[in-house]
Amino acid sequence: MTTSSNNFPLEIKDLDPEEADEIHKHFFKGYQNGFLRVGPKGYFFTNGIKVDIKNTYNMPIRPDDTFVVTFPKSGTTWTQELVWMVANNLDYEKSDSIPLHERFLFLDMFMVINSDITKNYMKDFVKGDERLLKIIEKVTTPGTENAAKLPSPRFIKTHMPFSLLPPKLLDTAKVVYVARDPRDAVVSYYHHHKLFHFMGYTGDFKQYWEYFIQNKIDFTPYFPHVIEAWEQRNHPNLLFLFYEDMLKDLPKAVRQVAEFLGKTMTDEQVSRLCDRLKFDNFKKNPMLNFEVGGRDLGWITKKDRTFIRKGKSGDWREHFDEQMTAQAQRWIADNLRGTDLRFPTITDSDLASYNK
Known part of the structure; x- marks a missing residue:
C-alpha cells in the first residue's frame, strides 16, 4: 500500500516548454511526457516522478532495511551484489538462482x-509472453507499493539524493553510498541512455555532456547529489565509498562493508567474493546482466550494447576532446570550491591548476 501524504516540503516545477521541446529532440518518444525540477537544487526528472515522489519521501523505513544509494552509473550494480552477498552470509546458491533485480528492489x-507511451511500447514488444508481461506490471507499479509488499529484511537501491528520501532514513536503516568521478559517470550514463529502447538517446556524446552539466539529465545536478551524502559521511548508519577506491582495493571494500553490516569474514571468504566480483566474472553473470541470455529484463536493451560495459576508471579520456576536458576541469573546480570533498582521481593540486 502506497503511503499517501502531502508532507513534501519541496517545490515541483514543470520545465519551461521551450526547454523541454529542445531536450525532446534527442530522446525517444517514451520521454515525451515532459520534464520537471524538484526543490531548491533543481533535481531534474521526467514527469513520471510526480506519481510517487511524495510517497517515496514519506515511505516507512524499517530498522533492518539496507539501502544502496548512488548517482546513476557509479558502480551501483557492483555494490548491490557486494552488499547483498555480505548481508546474506555469502549465499552463493541463492545469488546464482535469483536475479539481482529481484533480490534488490529498484525504488525509482x-x-x-512511468509514461503510457513507454508502457505500451514495452507491452507491444513482449506481446504474448506472460512472464515478461508480469515483469512489466511490476516495474510499472510505484516503487513504494512494491517496497511495502517486501518481507524483511529489505534491500533497496535508489538514485534519489538524500534530500528526496525519507528524512529519518539514516536514523533508521543502513545506507551504503558510492561516488564516482563525474567524468566517468557521465560517459557510462551516456551509454546507458543509448542502451535502453525506451530511453533511446539519439544525440552524440558532446551534446549529452552539455545536457549533463546543464542539469538536464535524470538525477542531475551531480555535485549536490554527492555532497548531500558526503556531508553525512560520519553518520554511523552511512558508509561512504568511492568507486575508484573499490577498484583499487576490492578486498578492503569488502571488509569495510562487512564491518559496517556487522559481519565477520575470513580471508578465504573475502578472496572468494572478490573473485566473484572481478569485472570479467561479474559481467558474465546472468543474474546481474539485463542482456545476458535475454533473461528477465534483457528484452528492453539493444543487442549491440551491454548493461555492464567496462568497469574501469579513466575511460572518460577516450570520450572527451580538449575543449570538453578544459570545460570539465572548470566545472569540477567550481563545484568543489568551498567543500572538503575530494575524489581519489581529483587532487588538491589538480584543483589548484584548474583555478589558475
Missing part, C-alpha cells in the same frame, strides 16, 4: 519509466 524504476 517506476518513476524513471
Whole structure:
C-alpha cells in the first residue's frame, strides 16, 4: 500500500516548454511526457516522478532495511551484489538462482519509466509472453507499493539524493553510498541512455555532456547529489565509498562493508567474493546482466550494447576532446570550491591548476 501524504516540503516545477521541446529532440518518444525540477537544487526528472515522489519521501523505513544509494552509473550494480552477498552470509546458491533485480528492489524504476507511451511500447514488444508481461506490471507499479509488499529484511537501491528520501532514513536503516568521478559517470550514463529502447538517446556524446552539466539529465545536478551524502559521511548508519577506491582495493571494500553490516569474514571468504566480483566474472553473470541470455529484463536493451560495459576508471579520456576536458576541469573546480570533498582521481593540486 502506497503511503499517501502531502508532507513534501519541496517545490515541483514543470520545465519551461521551450526547454523541454529542445531536450525532446534527442530522446525517444517514451520521454515525451515532459520534464520537471524538484526543490531548491533543481533535481531534474521526467514527469513520471510526480506519481510517487511524495510517497517515496514519506515511505516507512524499517530498522533492518539496507539501502544502496548512488548517482546513476557509479558502480551501483557492483555494490548491490557486494552488499547483498555480505548481508546474506555469502549465499552463493541463492545469488546464482535469483536475479539481482529481484533480490534488490529498484525504488525509482517506476518513476524513471512511468509514461503510457513507454508502457505500451514495452507491452507491444513482449506481446504474448506472460512472464515478461508480469515483469512489466511490476516495474510499472510505484516503487513504494512494491517496497511495502517486501518481507524483511529489505534491500533497496535508489538514485534519489538524500534530500528526496525519507528524512529519518539514516536514523533508521543502513545506507551504503558510492561516488564516482563525474567524468566517468557521465560517459557510462551516456551509454546507458543509448542502451535502453525506451530511453533511446539519439544525440552524440558532446551534446549529452552539455545536457549533463546543464542539469538536464535524470538525477542531475551531480555535485549536490554527492555532497548531500558526503556531508553525512560520519553518520554511523552511512558508509561512504568511492568507486575508484573499490577498484583499487576490492578486498578492503569488502571488509569495510562487512564491518559496517556487522559481519565477520575470513580471508578465504573475502578472496572468494572478490573473485566473484572481478569485472570479467561479474559481467558474465546472468543474474546481474539485463542482456545476458535475454533473461528477465534483457528484452528492453539493444543487442549491440551491454548493461555492464567496462568497469574501469579513466575511460572518460577516450570520450572527451580538449575543449570538453578544459570545460570539465572548470566545472569540477567550481563545484568543489568551498567543500572538503575530494575524489581519489581529483587532487588538491589538480584543483589548484584548474583555478589558475
